Amino acid sequence: MRDTYGVRKRKVAVLGATGTVGQRFISLLANHPWFEVVALTGSDRSVGKRYGEVAHWLLPADMPDSISDMTVEPTDGRLDADICFSALPTEVAADHETDLAKTGHHVFTNASPHRMDADVPLILAEVNPGHANALEQQRRQRGWKGSIVANGNCTAIHLALALAPLHRDFGIERAVVSTMQALSGASYPGVSSLDALDNVVPYIGGEEEKVVAETNKFLGGWDGTAFAPAGIPMSVHCNRVMVRDGHTETVSLTLRGAPGIDDVKRSFRSFRGRPQELKLPSAPDRPIVVREENDRPQPILDRDTEKGMASTVGRIREDPVLGTKFVVLGHNTIRGAAGASVLNAELLVAEGCV
Amino acid sequence: MRDTYGVRKRKVAVLGATGTVGQRFISLLANHPWFEVVALTGSDRSVGKRYGEVAHWLLPADMPDSISDMTVEPTDGRLDADICFSALPTEVAADHETDLAKTGHHVFTNASPHRMDADVPLILAEVNPGHANALEQQRRQRGWKGSIVANGNCTAIHLALALAPLHRDFGIERAVVSTMQALSGASYPGVSSLDALDNVVPYIGGEEEKVVAETNKFLGGWDGTAFAPAGIPMSVHCNRVMVRDGHTETVSLTLRGAPGIDDVKRSFRSFRGRPQELKLPSAPDRPIVVREENDRPQPILDRDTEKGMASTVGRIREDPVLGTKFVVLGHNTIRGAAGASVLNAELLVAEGCV
Amino acid sequence: MRDTYGVRKRKVAVLGATGTVGQRFISLLANHPWFEVVALTGSDRSVGKRYGEVAHWLLPADMPDSISDMTVEPTDGRLDADICFSALPTEVAADHETDLAKTGHHVFTNASPHRMDADVPLILAEVNPGHANALEQQRRQRGWKGSIVANGNCTAIHLALALAPLHRDFGIERAVVSTMQALSGASYPGVSSLDALDNVVPYIGGEEEKVVAETNKFLGGWDGTAFAPAGIPMSVHCNRVMVRDGHTETVSLTLRGAPGIDDVKRSFRSFRGRPQELKLPSAPDRPIVVREENDRPQPILDRDTEKGMASTVGRIREDPVLGTKFVVLGHNTIRGAAGASVLNAELLVAEGCV
């Protein structure tokens, strides 16, 4: 099969296809010009059954018909797909992804186990596309024909996207962040309604550490042999609130040179990266959208901006303690998960890396 | 009428009795040993009608029968009550409260207009009971027989209560705070359900400034002629979330001498004040309750601690940027509003100031 | 301006454009092939201001740019628009709509005052397109050049759409209905979050009577001089629940001849009307969608079916008391309000009635 530009479509698989992130992958890949979903994998409970029968579909648009009739396969090295998008649960992701890379598959993973590996690039397409150069070393040292490319935690992705222009234009000295995270970030069934209703849970296991480590990896460099994290001291408070989709983060930070609010806004607004240059199919026109209203961004109004692929920033103002503060919001299962992996795959295909 | 201790009960009025805070006042005063509700005031729309007919009662326990049949009166200087608890709307509070103080009433107000006045004590009973000494100057300079005592904004109260022992034991150098505030804080009808459902609103008009100013007034001193604010640099992000009652605040701060986590916990746990010494009727046994579970405090589980009169603190841990961090939660219409005023009145009655 | 079919676009106005239904009209008309929005009206508070400045936009997609810069006009007979879509508040709708019809405008109203008028057709495009014939008498008797066409209450529309095929194929003898209605049905700010959170309100003023009367008018006839209501005895319980969009209704009813469940399903599935024959721009392919899963329809999954223009029916089963029962769900501000009016206008334009 060829797309409208005459390019042969790449065969892709979605690993762990029944969960909330797996469903987002399916939805984003449904009419993708470069990728064709040829395989869906699931746990033993689902293998051999129709996808439509085992998936508890949670997205408002109906499941694509072509997907609903596919038979769920086990996740193993015999998958007849060139590119694998992984939404595997943490506890099984590490091994499966390694096996697939060994057998020549290019794995774009949303799972956490490999994110901080010394030879796995953690890529946010506008921010650190150059980390893809680590793949050469990954393949050589591991003896793989395939590869593993990770994207980050949903909270880290939107934080790093918002911080990237500021770090590039001014330099970030320190940051204090407090989050209000959506329920879909805990997958399905995830958070019990009895914990969510009329409540805030001020804790998400392991999340705060991940956000700090991954954001620093995103904003750091690849020196040809190793990743050099940005080393920005960060404090993160993670909270779960009763919102379906869209993580909101309040950010207070110190920028070098104490730039004015207008400089900060300009930095956000002018930010573009390789996905925009290459006009990748899933690239947002504006990776960061700045709102001027004093009560924005809000999940219900801003999470779907740029089809959920942008971070929306608002309330940019002076911070009496650290210098600058703002609020950033983004869709946690689109740009914060499945959409980020798809964009990473588009980038690496366009750059000829996979 | 005398209470069980043979003390004659003081006659009290609730000003602005129909709103969410007015209802809390009524509920807290229903069987109060020292106070007897003899008057309820409301807007022109309500005056002359039965309270039960005009109040949209929102508390789970039924409205006390004795209250339901009272006739709503206008708010003016002829009120036959010694003590007035004010839940008046901001736009009318300033004038009414001044008139009442002039005519000999002791006004304990939850409204904001007088909070930062140079001669109005803003009292948090465990934290700065000595500010009551300002009343002498207030009466002398204004020529009042009565008085005005303010309590703070709901977010400031719980923040100041949590910061007080730390400021006393160590000294606070700076703090960054992010809040998740309950809907009842906006009174009734307040926040539209269309703004609240599946959403976070990262803005509450005027709130951030109030929290900073009031917290510094609470933690500061009265030098005999003027209030000296604590002068702690603070940055506050205020957010509204879909919770009925209970404000949650994440706090990152720098303490002098960099005390250890155990020292901080000890400071919270050992904190007591005049209300506990005097065993005031509404005083919580523990003004600050420390939880060790990693996912506490939560609104549904902790807002009613000590009948809603305590702040609950949890997740006390090191902060990589500022030194120490924790989460504090408290009931916004009990300790954060009506309950704080009632406790202030008890304190000043017990100390013979009113 | 001409559309792609070479037809000159009709100039339309949205009356009461700032509310939740007004916003839906704007969103549905944004790129309409036959209609061009040339005027927006609002209350005195908004007149003369930019729409973008006065509307509290609540839809997830951004307000169309072309709309945001329009100046809000007063609602009066000088509006330079051929067709007017009315989302006016009940208390002002009656007079404004009459004035506009007098001055030659064709008013398609979502407001309730004229719905039960003896000469105003209450049209549900698939169900009773023939009621449009009443316009001739309306114009003649009232001396109008313009006209008023009403659509129904949001709950009545989805009920009538679901009942229409059953009434045509079998005849309905009686029905008992209980609803769970969305918050957007009460417009903005509408229901207070304090009444909505963790709650059900088992009452919506005037709603139960409207649903019975309007459903019977929809399902009845026009005999050339008068409307003959269907006369089906109905009992309706109306409840408000914490859902943004999408009314859910449980229906128990008695059908003549006691048809089997499969007959009932076939009746729903085969239902089509004039909008489908004429392939009107806003017509759903399937006005009624039948789901077989035992836990459907659900608001989050089914309200956007057919772009919000269909009713989704599920749980069709035997009723031990009345014979047959099912659940019907539909989007209350699209098919239940603005979308129904737009479809009515398309129908009457296509049929040459306006």
Next chain:
Amino acid sequence: MRDTYGVRKRKVAVLGATGTVGQRFISLLANHPWFEVVALTGSDRSVGKRYGEVAHWLLPADMPDSISDMTVEPTDGRLDADICFSALPTEVAADHETDLAKTGHHVFTNASPHRMDADVPLILAEVNPGHANALEQQRRQRGWKGSIVANGNCTAIHLALALAPLHRDFGIERAVVSTMQALSGASYPGVSSLDALDNVVPYIGGEEEKVVAETNKFLGGWDGTAFAPAGIPMSVHCNRVMVRDGHTETVSLTLRGAPGIDDVKRSFRSFRGRPQELKLPSAPDRPIVVREENDRPQPILDRDTEKGMASTVGRIREDPVLGTKFVVLGHNTIRGAAGASVLNAELLVAEGCV
């Protein structure tokens, strides 16, 4: 240990003590004058651990200290407790409860398996206390020293309580019911927040059948050898809504003799039963509370009426199809579950049956 009346307290166990209903049992029994909790049972995962460590406590008041340190035991016949309150999961309840009755325990169960057994009384203390006479036959035929007494499904209990006076005073010919049920009815973790938020689920597996069968058993008789169900034709639609506690039910029904609305209200209001005559510790003063406001009952306002032990009825009015309609609401885990079992135990202790 003896209570204040000099009666020796009965030793009781709570079976399945960690779930939402188990927690309610603990909370209701904490300071019970007749019962002393001496044992808590749980699944293999919990056995041998401190209750405070394994229970995810969800009630606003803190877990009683005396309970928190108890060690969870397995559910078996060696339990040293005279009376067992069962909140066991359906799949294990049947066998465990039979074993306990065999070994001399009196089991008051909230689980469903034995409810419809031919020799197990399903008791609603005000409605059918005489069904306790079936215990004699139960013990004789089964050779048990102990016994099993069931209470009903949470929806059936409040429906039957509301219908009981009407059936006694007039006779019920048929009823159509639609429910809006709370999340706590599905225990913990129960309903996923992703299914609950902004949604209605119009299906609860097996619930509709249970409500019909159990309500008819409650309202029927015991003829000395068998239960004779009331035989009222009923249609029930069950729906799950985003409410923590409190089931709301709309009821349309036909009463013999077509009594007027005032007669119906009088019937509700005058209803009393054995628990009120015997002044049992958990008996509500008024088993049915009638509200006259047109927007009541509501979960947040009425679920805690009479400490959660009453049903609240409102909107009593004529039904155009069936004759009479109203709304009934009650707390699903207090009167609808744990509280009903405790009241049953009190009744049978007071009557000398156990």
